[in-house]
Amino acid sequence: MDSLLNKDRPPVFCPGCSHKRITTALDKAFRNMGLKGNEVGIVSDIGCSGLFDTFFHTHALHGLHGRALTYAAGIKLARPELKVVVTMGDGGQGIGGAHLLAACRRNLDLTLLILNNFNFGMTGGQFSATTPPDAQVGSRFLNQLERPLDVCQVARSAGAPYVTRCSSYRKDLAAIIEQAIRFEGFSIIDMWGICPGRYTRSNKLTPKMIEASLGQLPPLEGVVAENARPEYGRRYRELAARQHPAAEPVKIEKKFDPPQIGRREVTLLGSAGQRILTAGEILCLAGLSAGLKATQKNDYNITVLRGPSISELVLSTEEIGFTGIDKPDVIIALSQEGIDRRKSLFGSIDQDTLIIQIPGVTLPPSQATIHTVNFKSSGIRSSDWATAALVILAKSNTVLTLQMLNAALEARFSDKSLSAAKDLVEKVKDSL
Amino acid sequence: MALSFMEGNEAIAWGALEAGCRFFAGYPITPATTILNTMLKILPPKGGICLQGEDEIASIGFCLGASMAGMKAMTATSGPGISLYSEQISFAVGSEIPIVIVDVQRLGPSTGSATRGADGDINFLRWGNSGGLPVIVLTPADVNDCFYLTLQAFNLAEEFRCPVFIASNKEVGMTRESIDLAAIERPAIIDRTPPPSGEAFVPFKISAGRTVPYFQPIGDTVLVRQTSSTHGPEGYITIDPDQIAANQNRLMRKLHTAVDRFSFFDSYLENSDTMILTYGVTTRAAQVAADVLKNEGRPVSLLVLKTLWPVPVNLIQKKAQKASRVVVIEMNLGQYVNEITRVLAGKRVDFYGQMDGRLITPKQIKEAVVNG
Numbered sequence: 110m111d112s113l114l115n116k117d118r119p120p121v122f123c124p125g126c127s128h129k130r131i132t133t134a135l136d137k138a139f140r141n142m143g144l145k146g147n148e149v150g151i152v153s154d155i156g157c158s159g160l161f162d163t164f165f166h167t168h169a170l171h172g173l174h175g176r177a178l179t180y181a182a183g184i185k186l187a188r189p190e191l192k193v194v195v196t197m198g199d200g201g202q203g204i205g206g207a208h209l210l211a212a213c214r215r216n217l218d219l220t221l222l223i224l225n226n227f228n229f230g231m232t233g234g235q236f237s238a239t240t241p242p243d244a245q246v247g248s249r250f251l252n253q254l255e256r257p258l259d260v261c262q263v264a265r266s267a268g269a270p271y272v273t274r275c276s277s278y279r280k281d282l283a284a285i286i287e288q289a290i291r292f293e294g295f296s297i298i299d300m301w302g303i304c305p306g307r308y309t310r311s312n313k314l315t316p317k318m319i320e321a322s323l324g325q326l327p328p329l330e331g332v333v334a335e336n337a338r339p340e341y342g343r344r345y346r347e348l349a350a351r352q353h354p355a356a357e358p359v360k361i362e363k364k365f366d367p368p369q370i371g372r373r374e375v376t377l378l379g380s381a382g383q384r385i386l387t388a389g390e391i392l393c394l395a396g397l398s399a400g401l402k403a404t405q406k407n408d409y410n411i412t413v414l415r416g417p418s419i420s421e422l423v424l425s426t427e428e429i430g431f432t433g434i435d436k437p438d439v440i441i442a443l444s445q446e447g448i449d450r451r452k453s454l455f456g457s458i459d460q461d462t463l464i465i466q467i468p469g470v471t472l473p474p475s476q477a478t479i480h481t482v483n484f485k486s487s488g489i490r491s492s493d494w495a496t497a498a499l500v501i502l503a504k505s506n507t508v509l510t511l512q513m514l515n516a517a518l519e520a521r522f523s524d525k526s527l528s529a530a531k532d533l534v535e536k537v538k539d540s541l
Numbered sequence: 542m543a544l545s546f547m548e549g550n551e552a553i554a555w556g557a558l559e560a561g562c563r564f565f566a567g568y569p570i571t572p573a574t575t576i577l578n579t580m581l582k583i584l585p586p587k588g589g590i591c592l593q594g595e596d597e598i599a600s601i602g603f604c605l606g607a608s609m610a611g612m613k614a615m616t617a618t619s620g621p622g623i624s625l626y627s628e629q630i631s632f633a634v635g636s637e638i639p640i641v642i643v644d645v646q647r648l649g650p651s652t653g654s655a656t657r658g659a660d661g662d663i664n665f666l667r668w669g670n671s672g673g674l675p676v677i678v679l680t681p682a683d684v685n686d687c688f689y690l691t692l693q694a695f696n697l698a699e700e701f702r703c704p705v706f707i708a709s710n711k712e713v714g715m716t717r718e719s720i721d722l723a724a725i726e727r728p729a730i731i732d733r734t735p736p737p738s739g740e741a742f743v744p745f746k747i748s749a750g751r752t753v754p755y756f757q758p759i760g761d762t763v764l765v766r767q768t769s770s771t772h773g774p775e776g777y778i779t780i781d782p783d784q785i786a787a788n789q790n791r792l793m794r795k796l797h798t799a800v801d802r803f804s805f806f807d808s809y810l811e812n813s814d815t816m817i818l819t820y821g822v823t824t825r826a827a828q829v830a831a832d833v834l835k836n837e838g839r840p841v842s843l844l845v846l847k848t849l850w851p852v853p854v855n856l857i858q859k860k861a862q863k864a865s866r867v868v869v870i871e872m873n874l875g876q877y878v879n880e881i882t883r884v885l886a887g888k889r890v891d892f893y894g895q896m897d898g899r900l901i902t903p904k905q906i907k908e909a910v911v912n913g
């Protein structure tokens with residue numbers, strides 16, 4: 110197979126840079142695999158390793174520092190047949206740490222080559238996540254304060270199923286790369302190398318020394334048995350194929366005439382757990398069944414199981430402009446904390462406003478018409494009070510009718526929850 | 542007529558599906574999360590891909606990769622996430638990667654209030670990229686707009702190869718509303734353009750009569766080269782100032798010269814001496830205020846912008862022709878008003894804004910107009 114090296118753009122690394130060896134070995138791996146340029150995508154990071162994509166005659170994407178794995182993931186999921194190789198330095202590994210961890214956990218079929226030369230070559234030899242504390246680098250004393258990261262151990266703990274640590278001077282480097290590319294899943298090669306442009310100006314490092322240091326570490330040569338599992342993309346497609354198609358948005362036809370013309374505003378004041386938002390939705394769906402426009406604006410704490418829950422509903426025969434409510438036609442007051450959250454509302458209302466409240470809550474003084482209903486003593490659970498209050502409104506054809514309410518329940522619920530909702534309607538109709 | 546009932550966020554998701562979006566990635570954040578939820582429900586069964594990234598930077602990075610590989614991609618977030626997107630947005634601008642980015646704005650600065658609305662990111666969306674080149678920003682006022690403008694956003698991203706923002710707001714995104722999906726007029730769906738047969742593909746070459754390079758996806762037979770570096774036509778880094786200048790100027794020109802074609806707006810009563818100008822959810826209160834003022838015998842004009850960036854200068858100047866005074870209303874402490882002051886130099890431009898999580902009411906707008 111032909112070389113995939115880009116004849117118009119020969120490598121431009123400093124003399125003696127180990128990146129050059131890796132470029133040659135990567136090309137040899139592609140050749141040995143019989144890959145054509147359009148079957149390979151090289152995604153390169155920033156720094157000297159970020160030059161890699163230009164040296165090859167393949168698909169290429171060069172992006173932002175540390176983010177190479179994110180683009181590679183998008184490309185691979187969109188093009189599962191493409192061999193995607195990511196080149197990144199020890200710098201990219203540091204700044205893109207979150208993406209590296211996630212890639213290990215995800216196990217998408219990408220090959221990551223970490224061109225580890227223990228410093229930031231391009232920017233002046235600053236310390237990276239792998240610089241030894243006793244090295245002389247461009248960050249004065251700062252590297253003495255931090256511990257270098259063993260990316261292979263990290264990758265292994267994070268779930269990478271294929272991790273190799275090796276010297277860039279290995280004679281069989283091409284074969285090592287080929288094996289990693291052939292592996293179906295996320296594969297990492299931590300390739301130790303030499304940066305004569307920066308690092309070895311003040312530090313002694315030779316291929317022999319690299320070999321010796323590597324010899325002292327536990328060997329990692331490819332498959333990590335304990336992390337073996339199906340590849341992400343394949344698994345994704347399998348699971349996705351089993352998902353049921355999403356139901357199209359429910360469409361509700363106008364079947365009834367609304368009980369009133371114009372705009373009606375309803376505010377539900379309650380607490381988390383009282384299914385305030387569901388009741389609000391039911392009221393709006395009821396409106397839809399009479400051809401009304403409807404809006405529902407909710408207000409609740411981010412702690413979803415605690416705190417006030419408020420729903421502001423507008424139903425109108427006209428287009429709804431402003432979705433806020435300052436003088437509601439109806440207030441349904443089911444908890445003190447809900448009432449307290451909207452205290453200011455009570456200042457603006459007069460006798461035209463109907464309040465349905467439970468016993469035991471204190472309302473700010475107002476001119477409103479108040480109707481107190483003891484849902485509790487009728488054996489209705491507090492999670493049903495809001496819907497029960499809608500039944501009371503429907504009985505007097507205020508904002509909605511019983512027909513509209515039933516249509517809403519049928520649109521919103523099915524099976525058991527529908528019959529429970531209908532039972533509730535009957536119960537409230539007869540007893541309250 | 543049959544009505545559905547959904548949030549603005551859901552309408553964006555359904556709009557995206559109809560526009561041909563088959564790749565979505567996001568990171569959970571209130572008030573944008575329901576877009577992620579809805580996409581996760583609707584995309585995978587359609588053969589699409591929906592991911593939850595390890596963070597916002599990854600989420601948009603996935604989208605940029607997928608978009609370069611030929612898929613229509615969208616991501617969604619709110620203020621804190623938009624901030625993290627920034628460097629990737631710059632990449633999409635400079636390297637002409639089509640993407641739709643939804644910002645369901647919440648009250649800032651910073652983490653601010655997760656469940657309170659605002660329009661505080663309007664200038665950030667325009668200027669939050671390094672290099673300062675233009676982007677497209679569309680602003681929905683209601684659930685209909687959410688659906689319709691998402692279709693338009695994809696079309697614009699495909700045609701101009703650029704990020705297109707939908708600047709929504711918690712008060713639009715998380716407010717449920719009746720919508721007649723069948724009644725919404727749809728634009729024809731646009732896809733990115735491959736070179737015509739017989740013309741060789743060169744990644745960033747501009748063919749005669751065009752302002753945008755042709756597109757080929759990474760992974761197809763023709764080799765594609767993409768780079769975040771300043772590049773020449775072949776997609777290799779360049780330091781040639783003439784080549785760089787030509788490219789930067791084109792990136793600006795391709796949107797600025799075309800904005801008249803995508804200046805979405807609504808307007809009412811165009812001939813009054815006073816004109817209210819607003820956008821987003823505040824539109825709805827402004828409409829009510831305009832109705833009230835009309836009924837009281839002091840009609841005002843109203844211009845609602847649905848394209849904020851690039852500034853639709855011609856539209857604004859035309860609509861404001863008869864007005865001597867323009868009142869700009871924003872759910873922030875004054876951002877877009879600076880553009881209006883610039884564009885309508887010579888007219889009196891007043892501003893009314895509020896940034897406390899509450900909607901600006903029709904009454905406040907009326908007072909701003911009457912007492913201003």
Ligand code: SF4
Pocket residue numbers: 121122123125126127128157226230231303304305306307308
């Ligand atoms: S600076 Fe270091 S890593 Fe970069 S090309 Fe020179 S030797 Fe290689």
